[in-house]
Amino acid sequence: MYNLLKGKKGIIFGALDDKSMAWKVAEHAHAEGAKFTLSNTQVAIRYGTLDELAEKCNAEIIPADATSIEDIENVIKKSMEILGGKVDFILHSIGMSINVRKKRTYDDIDYGFMMKTLDISAISFHKVIKTAYQLDAMNEWGSIVGLSYIAAQRTLFRYNDMADAKAMLESIARSFGYIYGRDKKVRINTISQSPTLTTAGKGVKGIGDLLDFTERMSPLGNATADELAQYCITLFSDLTRKVTMQNLFHDGGFSNMGMSERAMHQYSKGIDD
Numbered sequence: 539m540y541n542l543l544k545g546k547k548g549i550i551f552g553a554l555d556d557k558s559m560a561w562k563v564a565e566h567a568h569a570e571g572a573k574f575t576l577s578n579t580q581v582a583i584r585y586g587t588l589d590e591l592a593e594k595c596n597a598e599i600i601p602a603d604a605t606s607i608e609d610i611e612n613v614i615k616k617s618m619e620i621l622g623g624k625v626d627f628i629l630h631s632i633g634m635s636i637n638v639r640k641k642r643t644y645d646d647i648d649y650g651f652m653m654k655t656l657d658i659s660a661i662s663f664h665k666v667i668k669t670a671y672q673l674d675a676m677n678e679w680g681s682i683v684g685l686s687y688i689a690a691q692r693t694l695f696r697y698n699d700m701a702d703a704k705a706m707l708e709s710i711a712r713s714f715g716y717i718y719g720r721d722k723k724v725r726i727n728t729i730s731q732s733p734t735l736t737t738a739g740k741g742v743k744g745i746g747d748l749l750d751f752t753e754r755m756s757p758l759g760n761a762t763a764d765e766l767a768q769y770c771i772t773l774f775s776d777l778t779r780k781v782t783m784q785n786l787f788h789d790g791g792f793s794n795m796g797m798s799e800r801a802m803h804q805y806s807k808g809i810d811d
């Protein structure tokens with residue numbers, strides 16, 4: 539480890555179990571010397587294994603539904619009390635679609651569920667950033683990261699209304715990135731991660747085939763949750779101070795591929811059959 543986050547304080551939203559992207563980020567942040575609080579919904583805390591992570595990282599858990607401004611305010615205020623001042627980084631690792639869960643297809647979407655998807659998976663990012671901004675809760679050169687997926691920009695069948703939520707998430711990083719950068723020198727970015735087998739990832743129908751496809755198409759292969767965590771640490775560190783308002787692909791090169799040799803080989807075999 540490199541002590542990249544020595545003396546830094548943060549808030550990590552969205553660790554559910556040891557498969558979660560946020561869980562890996564917390565482990566790496568702890569190893570790099572950061573102190574932080576953890577947050578998730580009451581239900582997730584009850585059914586997940588967040589206590590184990592909290593103990594391991596010596597972190598306190600502050601429950602919150604990320605769609606509730608009051609809950610977010612409470613997380614940010616309590617985190618500043620516990621950590622002894624303003625924070626340097628925030629991870630937003632939150633996503634959920636009831637349409638996906640209930641297998642409502644995109645051409646037969648339930649609009650009530652869609653509003654929930656947008657609120658939980660995208661608007662909550664705005665709510666977290668806005669609350670931190672209004673409470674002046676971040677140190678200069680602080681860093682806020684949200685997690686996105688390439689379906690925000692290209693159609694990947696079955697990602698459903700989460701694609702719309704991710705498009706909004708990436709847009710919020712740009713829109714608020716300008717304001718927070720201008721006023722407080724805080725950077726805001728999203729990382730667009732390879733498909734990964736987490737609880738949220740498994741909810742996407744056909745994730746197994748998708749993982750195989752992206753693995754074959756990416757020159758470096760799929761990025762794992764551990765590798766995502768390492769990338770996040772660089773964005774929380776002082777080594778990336780001028781990176782803001784970006785959607786950063788962390789996908790082994792997948793986003794810039796059209797056709798790979800291996801995929802072409804598979805395709806030709808299919809045609810011959």
Ligand SMILES: NC(=O)c1ccc[n+]([C@@H]2O[C@H](COP(=O)([O-])OP(=O)(O)OC[C@H]3O[C@@H](n4cnc5c(N)ncnc54)[C@H](O)[C@@H]3O)[C@@H](O)[C@H]2O)c1
Binds near residue numbers: 605658740
């Ligand atoms: N797994 C993938 O393939 C993949 C790929 C790219 C991006 N992402 C994104 O990464 C992020 C983390 O997902 P993950 O894959 O680690 O899965 P995960 O299921 O471990 O994490 C999702 C988290 O969102 C939390 N959450 C849901 N509703 C909430 C609410 N109302 N308030 C607060 N928290 C709430 C859940 O409790 C859970 O901890 C999500 O934004 C997801 O869309 C995932």
